[in-house]
Amino acid sequence: MEVHVELKTASKMFCNCKNDPDEPKPNTNICPTCTAQPGTLPIPNKKAVQWTVKIGKALGCSIRELSKFDRKHYFYPDLPKAYQISQYDEPIAEHGEIVLEFPTEENIREQVKIGITRVHLEEDTAKLTHANDGSTLVDFNRAGTPLVEIVTDPDFMTAIEAKIYCQELRTIMRYLNVSDADMEKGHMRCEANISLQEAGKFEIVDGVVKALGDYKLNNKVELKNLNSFKAVERGIDYEIKRQTEMIEKGESWIQQTRGWNEDKGETVMQRKKENSDDYRYFPEPDIPPFHPVKIAGDISLGELPQAKRKRFHEEYKFSYADAKILSDNKNWANFAEEVISELIEWLDSLPETKNKAENVPQKITRLAGGWITSKLMGILKEKNKDITGISFTAENFAELIALIYTKRVNSTNAGKILLIMAGSDKDKDPTHILEEKGWGQVSDEGKINELVEDAIKSYSKQVEEFQAGKETVLKFLIGMVMKASEGNADPKVVEEILRGKLS
Numbered sequence: 001m002e003v004h005v006e007l008k009t010a011s012k013m014f015c016n017c018k019n020d021p022d023e024p025k026p027n028t029n030i031c032p033t034c035t036a037q038p039g040t041l042p043i044p045n046k047k048a049v050q051w052t053v054k055i056g057k058a059l060g061c062s063i064r065e066l067s068k069f070d071r072k073h074y075f076y077p078d079l080p081k082a083y084q085i086s087q088y089d090e091p092i093a094e095h096g097e098i099v100l101e102f103p104t105e106e107n108i109r110e111q112v113k114i115g116i117t118r119v120h121l122e123e124d125t126a127k128l129t130h131a132n133d134g135s136t137l138v139d140f141n142r143a144g145t146p147l148v149e150i151v152t153d154p155d156f157m158t159a160i161e162a163k164i165y166c167q168e169l170r171t172i173m174r175y176l177n178v179s180d181a182d183m184e185k186g187h188m189r190c191e192a193n194i195s196l197q198e199a200g201k202f203e204i205v206d207g208v209v210k211a212l213g214d215y216k217l218n219n220k221v222e223l224k225n226l227n228s229f230k231a232v233e234r235g236i237d238y239e240i241k242r243q244t245e246m247i248e249k250g251e252s253w254i255q256q257t258r259g260w261n262e263d264k265g266e267t268v269m270q271r272k273k274e275n276s277d278d279y280r281y282f283p284e285p286d287i288p289p290f291h292p293v294k295i296a297g298d299i300s301l302g303e304l305p306q307a308k309r310k311r312f313h314e315e316y317k318f319s320y321a322d323a324k325i326l327s328d329n330k331n332w333a334n335f336a337e338e339v340i341s342e343l344i345e346w347l348d349s350l351p352e353t354k355n356k357a358e359n360v361p362q363k364i365t366r367l368a369g370g371w372i373t374s375k376l377m378g379i380l381k382e383k384n385k386d387i388t389g390i391s392f393t394a395e396n397f398a399e400l401i402a403l404i405y406t407k408r409v410n411s412t413n414a415g416k417i418l419l420i421m422a423g424s425d426k427d428k429d430p431t432h433i434l435e436e437k438g439w440g441q442v443s444d445e446g447k448i449n450e451l452v453e454d455a456i457k458s459y460s461k462q463v464e465e466f467q468a469g470k471e472t473v474l475k476f477l478i479g480m481v482m483k484a485s486e487g488n489a490d491p492k493v494v495e496e497i498l499r500g501k502l503s
């Protein structure tokens, strides 16, 4: 996989222009440098170098002591210099690794190690728009945006592995706060290199595929236009199938670039691919070699998504699925953390849980994790809201969880309370809502006893049936007691009392 990530630095890579590739008005953020006027000189963006080091470290790479920029030559209207300032043989970071986990997926390897070959820094090109009359328009707002390219070893065996890798990369970029990594907006662009070989006729040595015996390796096909995670998976799957069929027919193919056509669901030949020699790489004479580590200085990565996922799972006992969902988005992760810390405080203030067994926090944190991912996320999705747009605090959400945990409210009524909290533009206290609506759960055994006695009197026929061995009738009796309590009784307590009286 080759993934390009646009960095969201304030200014462009080699000039002072505002870095805003999404700017809708064409050619607003431009200057003589990023439009390649003769005599202009590039001045590298320090922040972009720092962030590339950061990305390299997050991907487990070693950072080169000395790095340099190189010119990569090709002629195209989106590149007015006729060369791109990139990095060739001395990238800022190299030899990293990222581990993908698939604990719930079937038919794939449980843990996949993906080697990171290199992470280098370059400049983005201008944006071309092909008009209906056959003309082409050039917008230089994007020209010179700092672009990081991340290249992996040939370690992917299936399309889904490639998709999960791209998703993981996006999460890491957002955690590091170096890019919005929005694929639809082109902030992150994924390309796959697919070269199917016959089983048993090759080996992979140090990240390089080598032929065995007199076998001739099949050529590489570069796949572009993968504008969504779904496209990454579908495009690669299609190409694997296409190449398999060609091998089976005894056909071979030339090295080429193909584009994924989402509507047709197929890949289309775009051009015969140049070898790297054709780019005539040579060191950029206007920028001296540099020391990335010195430029980067002290870098703190913070907690990365994989570590957070592991901690959520192990420490808070969130299910693996909940831990993944919550750690994938930093805002949700922060909300979950706040809720947990509030809960621990709240527990201490409740008479029911004060000084109770040590495993109480894990039971309640697991409950909280489930309520955030299953209920709250669903409600906000329906209301088209984001976690940053809610009006209630983590403290009040934690209070709701504590009410459920201490059986002061059953889960149906708790769901209704959450709906009210999420629908209000004020921070609403769940205890107030509960009292106002009279939704408190009746767990007072005396009160439930009375209701059970009434039910036994009113439904003597069903009672006889149950006592004659018809177990299913019990559900009906529980239902009648629940109805009499207006849904507020704890069904477990009702069942217990009923069974006690009827046995």
Ligand SMILES: [Zn+2]
Binding pocket: 012, 015, 016, 017, 029, 030, 031, 032, 033, 034, 035, 144
């Ligand atoms: Zn500029």
